[in-house]
Amino acid sequence: MINFKSEKGAALVLTLMIITLFLVFILTQSYQITNTTRQVTTMEKQIDARLIAEMGVDYYRSFVQNYIEGEGITKPDNVYITEINLPQNPVKLDSKDHKFSIQDSHIEEQTEEKVMIKFSSIGTAYNKEKEIEDTIIITFESE
Secondary structure, rough: OOOOOOOOHHHHHHHHHHHHHHHHHHHHHHHHHHHHHHHHHHHHHHHHHHHHHHHHHHHHHHHHHHHHHHHHHOHHHOOOOHOOOOOOOOOOOOOOOOOOEEEEEEEEEEEEEEEEEEEEEEEEOOOOOEEEEEEEEEEOOOO
């Protein structure tokens, strides 16, 4: 049997093992960081699409209110959904293809005191879409 009395090269082997462990640790951390960054970016795009869809809801609510006041409509029977269309649909917000569109706008309920208009707002940001359904309730004072 060979007896090794000299420990020459032990420092080299130990150094190589430590470098290998560091590389494995660094590569694992790099993978985790890259994966987390991708997840955060995807969530930001989805959040942007939702915020744009909510912007569409607010915009359409304001548009309908201005239409009712501007036309001097005082009775629910005078509200026609075909007349309450956006002049530009979809509404583009910037050059990055951020936009929202109002779809499926229809009168859900019409009584002597109120009109309920149901619609969908679809927000688009970075090729991600988010849809929000909402209802506008317009109340008229009875004479």
